[in-house]
Amino acid sequence: MVTIKDNCARSEKLKGKHTLVSKTTVIAIAGASASGKSLFASTVYHELVEELGSDGIAILAEDAYYRDQSHMTMEQRVLTNYDQPSAFEHDLLLQHIQQLRREEGVDMPQYSHTTHTRLQESIRVAPAKVIMVEGILLLTDPALRQEFDIAVFMDTPLDICLLRRIKRDIEERGRTLQSVTEQYEQYVRPAFFDHIFPSKQYADLVVTRGGQNEIAIDIIKTKIRQLLAE
Ligand SMILES: Nc1ncnc2c1ncn2[C@@H]1O[C@H](COP(=O)(O)OP(=O)(O)O)[C@@H](O)[C@H]1O
Numbered sequence: 608m609v610t611i612k613d614n615c616a617r618s619e620k621l622k623g624k625h626t627l628v629s630k631t632t633v634i635a636i637a638g639a640s641a642s643g644k645s646l647f648a649s650t651v652y653h654e655l656v657e658e659l660g661s662d663g664i665a666i667l668a669e670d671a672y673y674r675d676q677s678h679m680t681m682e683q684r685v686l687t688n689y690d691q692p693s694a695f696e697h698d699l700l701l702q703h704i705q706q707l708r709r710e711e712g713v714d715m716p717q718y719s720h721t722t723h724t725r726l727q728e729s730i731r732v733a734p735a736k737v738i739m740v741e742g743i744l745l746l747t748d749p750a751l752r753q754e755f756d757i758a759v760f761m762d763t764p765l766d767i768c769l770l771r772r773i774k775r776d777i778e779e780r781g782r783t784l785q786s787v788t789e790q791y792e793q794y795v796r797p798a799f800f801d802h803i804f805p806s807k808q809y810a811d812l813v814v815t816r817g818g819q820n821e822i823a824i825d826i827i828k829t830k831i832r833q834l835l836a837e
């Protein structure tokens with residue numbers, strides 16, 4: 608039975624959702640570092656592009672909106688806490704999502720996790736009917752949350768995330784085992800409990816087992832197919 612309380616809760620949740628007024632649907636994919644957000648988003652993207660072509664879907668990465676640190680020395684950059692909201696330029700990400708909704712293209716910055724700063728070149732992202740945005744702190748920001756029509760949370764166990772992060776950061780981000788474990792204890796794990804885990808309450812869909820959960824991938828693909836056909 609649907610109660611008045613349920614209806615109030617639902618209309619509260621729908622406040623700020625744009626599906627009825629905007630032609631663009633924005634899907635957020637959040638969760639811990641190395642929980643499989645990028646893999647999930649890129650799997651959905653590539654499988655649908657193969658099937659339907661690349662026109663209707665675009666991906667933005669929250670990581671691309673880490674603050675530029677080119678004015679800082681490498682020693683200073685290494686000491687930055689990259690797991691707190693102030694590490695990101697969320698204002699710029701918000702602006703880009705709103706521009707894409709207005710059917711304007713945007714220049715998404717490019718970021719290097721090896722040099723800890725932005726690259727000179729940006730990537731042009733064209734407006735699309737469905738925008739997927741993936742990143743650790745997306746659901747912690749009230750202004751960004753207002754822009755998300757669908758929010759997905761990757762609920763991968765933290766020990767699995769840590770194992771994957773160690774491998775990825777050493778192989779792809781130029782880190783040592785010692786630097787990964789020190790950063791994890793000082794910043795990454797506390798941020799999960801302070802910011803990321805509490806933001807799970809804002810998700811519409813919670814995905815267990817990470818970026819290769821075929822059923823969850825299929826559910827999002829089905830929803831996107833439906834949106835693109837409208
Ligand atoms: N289900 C999985 N099985 C095996 N490896 C995975 C799985 N999901 C992600 N990975 C690997 O773990 C690492 C982190 O995944 P990624 O999607 O980049 O996480 P995130 O974007 O959440 O940081 C990557 O190297 C990725 O290939």
Ligand SMILES: Nc1ccn([C@@H]2O[C@H](COP(=O)(O)O)[C@@H](O)[C@H]2O)c(=O)n1
Nearest residue numbers: 639640641670673689690720723743795
């Ligand atoms: N210069 C940087 C910037 C970020 N990080 C770490 O990246 C994590 C977020 O990216 P995921 O792809 O793992 O979601 C975050 O936990 C930061 O600690 C970094 O190490 N160096």
